[in-house]
Amino acid sequence: MVERGEKELHAPTLAAAITALDGERRIARLLPRSTSHNPDAPPAGAHDET
Known part of the structure; x- marks a missing residue:
């Protein structure tokens, strides 16, 4: 900008930039930290019924 x-x-x-950054910050708080996905893993909160 100065240049x-x-x-x-x-x-x-x-205002649009601040809103976008705030939205990214809020989403980052909601998403799990790990992005790896194991399709064989049970859903979160699932219990073994055996």
């Missing part, structure tokens, strides 16, 4: 000679922030662009 382009811009001196003022465009409020709508800044």
Whole structure:
């Protein structure tokens, strides 16, 4: 921005960027940390009925 000679922030662009970053942060809190998937594993919370 400074390299382009811009001196003022465009409020709508800044608001959209902050909203996007906030959404990414919220999604990261909800998603499991591990991205590996084992198709043979039982569903989360499933109990063995044997």
